[in-house]
Structure formats: C-alpha cells, structure tokens
Amino acid sequence: MNTKALIFLLCFGLMHPAALCAQDFSGQWLGSITESLNRCERIGKAEPGDYKLTIVQKNDEIMLMENVEQVPYKGIVNPKRPRNVFVQGVYNIHGGYVTEMLEIVFDDVEKGQGESVWYWSDGYHQCGGRFKFALDKIRD
Numbered sequence: 001m002n003t004k005a006l007i008f009l010l011c012f013g014l015m016h017p018a019a020l021c022a023q024d025f026s027g028q029w030l031g032s033i034t035e036s037l038n039r040c041e042r043i044g045k046a047e048p049g050d051y052k053l054t055i056v057q058k059n060d061e062i063m064l065m066e067n068v069e070q071v072p073y074k075g076i077v078n079p080k081r082p083r084n085v086f087v088q089g090v091y092n093i094h095g096g097y098v099t100e101m102l103e104i105v106f107d108d109v110e111k112g113q114g115e116s117v118w119y120w121s122d123g124y125h126q127c128g129g130r131f132k133f134a135l136d137k138i139r140d
Helices: 003-015 016-023
Strands: 027-038 049-059 061-066 072-077 085-095 096-105 111-121 124-139
Touching: 003 124, 072 096
Parallel strands: none
Antiparallel strands: 027 049, 027 124, 049 061, 061 072, 072 085, 085 096, 096 111, 111 124
C-alpha cells in the first residue's frame, strides 16, 4: 500500500472512529432479569427468569423482539457510542397499552446489559415499572 493511501485511511479512521468500531449485534440472545420493580399488579411484566430475544441490525437501525410476546422494539445504535442501543416498543395488553424504553450497553458482540422503563395505561389508569437485565449471545 502506498503512503498516500495509508495516510487517507488513518485520517478517515480518526475522523470517523465509529466506522472502524461498527459492530453487528444481530442474532439470538438470552436475557436474564437481574432486578425488577413492578407497580402494576395485573401486568406480569419483567418476572424473574430468562427470556430469549432476537436482534436484527442494519447499519444504525436495530430491532429487538422478545420471543414470547413477539413485539418489535425499534431503535438506533448511537453512532458516537456504537455499543449503546436505544429501543422502544408499544403494545396492547390487558385493555391498555404498554410503552417501554430500553437502553442496552454491549460489552462486545457476545455480552451486554440493559435497563428498561415501562408504563401501562388504559386511558384512565396507569402504572409502570423498571428492570435491569444481562444479555448473553446464544447464536448468530
């Protein structure tokens, strides 16, 4: 490789470090609830245990789907912090809607941890909760 090409690649990498560090988190994951607070007695959300998840990533867009409820959570990978993912999902349950926001921080392409804040409302009543979880990749 000639010197000009090497200098160009190094400069491009310094100007766009996310491009060099871009990772794809797509695959099957096992999520384990580590802490949970549920203020909705009638909503069995974030019960202790393990949950299988599917993550599909295309560039900075990411979709996460919990394999039991089959609800898509869509969001983005933060280009300035490419291991940080923010997703949101909304779905109907028990006569109301759950709105859930998750932040996931991946240690690498095999492990991560995250937090969720969620709210349920039927238009008259509302409640919510939060939980923390760990993620381990099962397969690509």
